Amino acid sequence: MDLGKNILTFRKKLRLSQEKLGDEIGVTRQTISNWECNLTTPDAYQLIALANALQVSMDTLVGNSQETILIEKVTNVEEEVMKANSLLKISIYILVFVVILLLFVFISSN
Incomplete structure (x- = not known):
């Protein structure tokens, strides 16, 4: 949730x-509306x-509740x-490919 939605x-x-x-915290109704719409933010x-x-x-x-942070x-x-x-997984596939390739080269040379 964002701040505006939380205020609302x-x-x-x-x-x-x-x-x-607004009266309780000393701002206008419009200020509360602006905060709820995320047009402005409170100091x-x-x-x-x-x-x-x-x-x-x-x-x-x-x-920033503990649950949200966790x-x-x-x-x-x-x-x-x-x-x-x-x-x-990618590293293992590459390793297997290299081992098979080396075995093939070794067997082919003999």
Whole structure:
């Protein structure tokens, strides 16, 4: 999820209007709308106030939950393992081919 979608999701979960949320953190309804549409982003102070008003941690608000980070890391590791396995298979095929070729040359020379 992106920041704008998170703001929208958590705002609706608390049944707050854009105007009410804006009033709580000292910005206009239009500013909230711009954030939710990812047209603009809150500054650091606004982000803190937003997380407090939406009753979530900043990590959760910006999409850095532990679960999300762990899933991303596991996915990256799995991709690297798959690449390594593919390279290993190719290396084995090349090695087998070279051994067969050397055997053929050795047998042909005798």
